[in-house]
Amino acid sequence: MPTSTTTTGTTILPDTTGRFGLIQILDDYGRNNAQLTTSQIQSEAPNYDSVWGTFFPSTWSAAHPGMILSRYYMPFEDNSLVSGNNLNYFLTNHPDWILYGCDNNNNPTADYAFSGTGFPNDVPLDIHNPAVVQYQMQTILAYLAANGYNALAVDNVVFENFLTSPNPRLEPGKTTNPGWYGCGIYTSGPANPSSFVRRYNGPLDNLNDANFNADVNNWIAQARATLGPHGIKVLVNHPPHSSAPSSDELTMLSHIDGMVDENGYTHYGTLLNTNAFANTLNWVEYLQGHNIAALITDYFCTGSSCSNDPSTLTAQQADWALASYAIGNNGGENVYISPHGGAIYSYRSEYSRRYGAACGSYTPVSSFVYERRFQGGLAIVNATSGTPYSLALPAGHNYSDIEGRPVTNPLIVNPTDAYMLLTSGNGCS
Numbered sequence: 001m002p003t004s005t006t007t008t009g010t011t012i013l014p015d016t017t018g019r020f021g022l023i024q025i026l027d028d029y030g031r032n033n034a035q036l037t038t039s040q041i042q043s044e045a046p047n048y049d050s051v052w053g054t055f056f057p058s059t060w061s062a063a064h065p066g067m068i069l070s071r072y073y074m075p076f077e078d079n080s081l082v083s084g085n086n087l088n089y090f091l092t093n094h095p096d097w098i099l100y101g102c103d104n105n106n107n108p109t110a111d112y113a114f115s116g117t118g119f120p121n122d123v124p125l126d127i128h129n130p131a132v133v134q135y136q137m138q139t140i141l142a143y144l145a146a147n148g149y150n151a152l153a154v155d156n157v158v159f160e161n162f163l164t165s166p167n168p169r170l171e172p173g174k175t176t177n178p179g180w181y182g183c184g185i186y187t188s189g190p191a192n193p194s195s196f197v198r199r200y201n202g203p204l205d206n207l208n209d210a211n212f213n214a215d216v217n218n219w220i221a222q223a224r225a226t227l228g229p230h231g232i233k234v235l236v237n238h239p240p241h242s243s244a245p246s247s248d249e250l251t252m253l254s255h256i257d258g259m260v261d262e263n264g265y266t267h268y269g270t271l272l273n274t275n276a277f278a279n280t281l282n283w284v285e286y287l288q289g290h291n292i293a294a295l296i297t298d299y300f301c302t303g304s305s306c307s308n309d310p311s312t313l314t315a316q317q318a319d320w321a322l323a324s325y326a327i328g329n330n331g332g333e334n335v336y337i338s339p340h341g342g343a344i345y346s347y348r349s350e351y352s353r354r355y356g357a358a359c360g361s362y363t364p365v366s367s368f369v370y371e372r373r374f375q376g377g378l379a380i381v382n383a384t385s386g387t388p389y390s391l392a393l394p395a396g397h398n399y400s401d402i403e404g405r406p407v408t409n410p411l412i413v414n415p416t417d418a419y420m421l422l423t424s425g426n427g428c429s
Contacts, residue, residue, distance in 0.1 A: 011292060023050045068258075078123045097132050113167065114166065145230065152227060182200060298324070310339065322337075377402075403420070
């Protein structure tokens with residue numbers, strides 16, 4: 001069970017104490033026609049602290065000057081929209097920079113590695129090569145500075161070889177094959193198989209490839225060293241798999257300013273209880289305690305049938321996201337709440353409600369049940385899988401639920417349910 005702490009420092013976020021600090025996740029996917037309109041951005045921007053992966057920084061900045069605006073980037077690829085280069089450029093000028101795939105028998109192929117991105121012209125690169133990383137940093141810095149960004153959003157920062165092959169974006173008509181993975185380069189091109197140089201093992205052979213992990217961390221460190229002196233922050237999307245950081249994760253954390261946890265407090269609506277919730281809370285506490293912004297995404301649905309309309313969130317879902325946020329917020333947390341996916345309008349008017357400074361740390365009132373009192377409210381989360389919890393509300397206060405759900409005393413909080421309560425009086429007395 002997490003041990004509550006209070007951050008003693010600050011993060012790159014404006015102080016989120018007593019309020020729901022909001023982040024927008026993407027405003028344009030570059031695919032599937034998912035995109036915020038100009039009017040939606042203008043409506044959301046005044047209420048948001050940050051944007052992960054914006055393609056329209058000037059629109060956000062005009063509506064909310066000074067907010068954190070980050071540009072999406074994948075370390076193992078050249079971002080063609082940033083550099084202006086394509087596959088022909090690398091085949092002509094730097095053929096030994098291109099990362100190729102191996103098949104499920106570990107044999108090198110002439111197919112390109114693939115990171116899963118939806119951008120058609122991005123070329124997989126060998127970030128083990130210092131010249132490649134230097135090239136990426138130079139193009140990134142120039143682009144960010146020229147386009148009004150103050151942060152870089154680094155996606156897929158994971159410590160296992162997630163790369164696949166072939167690359168359907170660069171090899172039309174092909175699809176990724178099971179067990180194939182990004183593995184190495186050819187110093188003289190794939191027409192000369194003897195020139196193959198292996199960089200990484202496959203995920204089926206070694207989930208914890210030390211070379212892969214070291215290259216990821218070196219890339220993040222170089223980004224911080226290059227961008228930091230220019231006031232540009234480094235944000236990463238990293239999915240924690242345990243309650244405490246590993247050695248690779250500790251190295252990563254020493255070079256970043258903010259971390260997106262896409263599992264959030266919901267794990268896409270599949271895990272709202274016990275250790276899954278506790279692990280997220282541990283990380284939120286750790287990040288803020290080490291001056292790193294905790295950027296949480298709470299999705300409640302997966303699959304093509306999911307709604308993208310924030311008005312379709314149920315009162316119970318919204319309560320869960322807001323109460324969970326308040327339980328872990330020590331002044332450096334942002335949250336994105338969505339039925340499904342990013343690049344959609346996500347604001348609801350109740351997110352502007354204030355609940356006041358915390359009276360103290362959260363309290364684990366029972367196994368996987370958490371309560372925290374505030375000057376203007378009370379948050380209670382029951383992250384168990386099968387036991388209702390009865391909470392005697394503090395005497396002398398009139399509480400209302402932020403989502404308008406009935407409030408009784410005692411308040412019965414069912415498993416995987418939560419309440420974000422507000423009060424007009426001093427909730428700390």
